[in-house]
Amino acid sequence: MIINHPILGPRDAQEFTYLGDASLIERPDPQAENADETFHDYVYLRDNPAGEHQELWYHEQGDRSWLVVTRNTLTHEITDVQLARDAARARGRSK
Amino acid sequence: MAELKALTALGGYEPRVDEFAGLIIREVTDRALASLAARLGSEADCAAAAKGLLGAVLPEPATWVAGGDFTAWWMGPDQWMIDADYASHTLLAAELKSVVGGAGSVTEQTDGWCRFDLEGSSCFDVLERLCQLDLRSGTAGDAQRTALEHVGCFLLCREPGRHYSLLGPRSSAGSLHHALMTAAGSVL
Numbered sequence: 001m002i003i004n005h006p007i008l009g010p011r012d013a014q015e016f017t018y019l020g021d022a023s024l025i026e027r028p029d030p031q032a033e034n035a036d037e038t039f040h041d042y043v044y045l046r047d048n049p050a051g052e053h054q055e056l057w058y059h060e061q062g063d064r065s066w067l068v069v070t071r072n073t074l075t076h077e078i079t080d081v082q083l084a085r086d087a088a089r090a091r092g093r094s095k
Numbered sequence: 096m097a098e099l100k101a102l103t104a105l106g107g108y109e110p111r112v113d114e115f116a117g118l119i120i121r122e123v124t125d126r127a128l129a130s131l132a133a134r135l136g137s138e139a140d141c142a143a144a145a146k147g148l149l150g151a152v153l154p155e156p157a158t159w160v161a162g163g164d165f166t167a168w169w170m171g172p173d174q175w176m177i178d179a180d181y182a183s184h185t186l187l188a189a190e191l192k193s194v195v196g197g198a199g200s201v202t203e204q205t206d207g208w209c210r211f212d213l214e215g216s217s218c219f220d221v222l223e224r225l226c227q228l229d230l231r232s233g234t235a236g237d238a239q240r241t242a243l244e245h246v247g248c249f250l251l252c253r254e255p256g257r258h259y260s261l262l263g264p265r266s267s268a269g270s271l272h273h274a275l276m277t278a279a280g281s282v283l
Contacts, residue, residue, distance in 0.1 A: 007156045007172065008239075012227050015242060061242035063156070063171035083172065 003069060004081050008062060015061040021046050022054035022068045025088050050074055056084060104209035104268035113276060115283040118215035120275050122268075123260070127181040128204035129188040131195065133173040140198035141173075148194045149177070159238035159251050168238035168251060176204065176249070209268035211275060213259045217282055222259065224278045226250065244274035 001013035023046075028038035050073060057067045066084035071077070103124045105111050110122040131153075133141035145153050151162030153175055159168035166178040179187050188203035195201065213221065222230055226243045228250060237252040248263040248271070263271045 014227070061247050062240050063169075064240075065171055085172070 001076055001078075003057065003067070003078060005059065005062070005065075005067070006081055006083055007065070008059075011059070011062060015059060016057045016067075017060045019056040019058060019066075022056050022084075022087070023047075024056060025068075025084065025091060025093055027093075052079070104265045105272055106269075111272070113279070115215070115217070115279050117217035117283055118213060118221060118279055120272075120279065121212045121214070122272075123210040123212050125181045126205075126210060127179050127184045127187040128208055129177050129191050130170065130202045130204050131167075131175045131177055131191060132200045132202075134197070134199060137198035138173055141195050144195040144198055145175070145177075145191075148191065154236075154238070157239050158236050160236070168249065170240065170249075181205070207265055208262045209265045209271065211261045211263075211271065213261065213275070214257065216257060217279070218259055219256050220282045221275070221278045222250070224282065225274055230255070244270055246271060 002010045003013055003016055004010050024042075026042070028035060028042050030039070032038065052070060053073050054068055054070050057069045059065050059067065068082045068084050068087040069078055070080035072079065100108060102108065103110050103122055105122055110124045112122070113120040131141070131145060142153050145167070149160075149162040149165045149167055151160045151165075151167070154160045154167055154169045156169050159166060164179050164184065167175050168178075170176050177187065177191055184190060187205070188201050192201040219231055222228075226241045226248075228239050228241050230252070233252050233255055235252055235254055238249060240247060240249050242248070243250070243261070243263065246263050246267045248261055251260040251262075253259060261271070261275075
């Protein structure tokens, strides 16, 4: 499997490690009233789609950047790759 | 005062040199290293300060540049490694920090890495057995991080097919050297 790194171009998937669902970017507010509930959902509940899935990959044997990869879980086709920091900022996370 | 003598990454008193027909593998020990990471929002200030020291613009992704006494290569988004002669820039990290100030974070890296320089006409044949980079389409000035013998390394291309610098974690120097020797032995 080849991941088309947004900065470095196509790189072999062996260079990457997989973390999981990109919804991990949406960490809830720990100070909120219902934090125990939202953190339960954040930690334990995942969608398991047969089809398009956004997931976090880490370019460990490369530039050490985190990526948000959109991959079809049925075909392994990768349709989009973004730097996770750009994806997080687009979602209003980080600074 | 006791007479202390530094050991190289491979444990010798002198840098190791291994010669094959068409390839020389040299252990390089006389380089100082420091990493530079631009702080969020200060990227332009950091780049300008580094340019003042290096005399060259910080390199683009997957490349290295040389400027004056220094060599710099891209490590990741807004991160670079700076390299200089150890004898004349022993305190490279402090030197770099005094230049970039609050615009960048500097980390001393000198003793974290070992370096092997490969020179000779067989570089492609040896390196393509060890890592996945497409070196044959590479050009001088490429600086890539990749896995070599399961170890994360930097590979700097100085002259395509003839001269490369390989930097890996110092604690894996023996494994990297063994991998290089094995690959070179099987090719040459």
